[in-house]
Amino acid sequence: MSRFVKILRAVMIGAPGSGKGTISGRLERDFGVVHLSSGDLLRNNVMQGTEVGMLAKAFIDKGELVSDEVMIKLVDDVLQEIEGKGWLVDGFPRTIHQAEELDKRRHIDMVINLDVPFATIVERIRQRWVHAPSGRIYHTEFNPPRTPVSYCKDVWQIC
Numbered sequence: 001m002s003r004f005v006k007i008l009r010a011v012m013i014g015a016p017g018s019g020k021g022t023i024s025g026r027l028e029r030d031f032g033v034v035h036l037s038s039g040d041l042l043r044n045n046v047m048q049g050t051e052v053g054m055l056a057k058a059f060i061d062k063g064e065l066v067s068d069e070v071m072i073k074l075v076d077d078v079l080q081e082i083e084g085k086g087w088l089v090d091g092f093p094r095t096i097h098q099a100e101e102l103d104k105r106r107h108i109d110m111v112i113n114l115d116v117p118f119a120t121i122v123e124r125i126r127q128r129w130v131h132a133p134s135g136r137i138y139h140t141e142f143n144p145p146r147t148p149v150s151y152c153k154d155v156w157q158i159c
Contacts, residue, residue: 008033008086009107011093014114017121017128020090021137023114027088034082038091041074042066043135052077068097076105 008031012020021037028035045053046060052074059066075092093099102108127140138145 006109007084008088008109010088010110010112011102011108012088012090012112012114013093014116015121017124018114018116019124020114023112024088024090031086033086033088036075036078036087036089036092038071038075038089038094040135041078045074068095068101072098072101075102079106 010033012024014020024035024037027033042053042056046057047053052070055070056066056074059070071092071094075089079087079089093102124139129138129140129145130136131138131145137143
């Protein structure tokens, strides 16, 4: 008897601080989907100096949003690499054009919209710290760093 396994292809959207990264990490751990964070992809490609990373950096250095075309290429290139696996993209698409292009290029099983009250998001963001060298995100109450934080503007950023 053959077993058919459904490969999940999903998009998670929500405001910054709504929990996309936290929930995506749990879905990745529990269901084996590949979690792709558009923010992480951007940071990694810029740090590694890839072609798409340098295109993105040009926008970032001017204080502009990264263009739809660059974001679409960034995400689609990775989705092409993991063809045949389940995936969950968070933080993409952010525009109607990005959504239309993703829909044309990839089958999407579901979109998960995290609708979190604004006051909750503000409280979460107020307690969030980013370790600048690694990009890791900590929360002072739920996910504090293992070593005590002594504020240093070059290492820790308050979101």
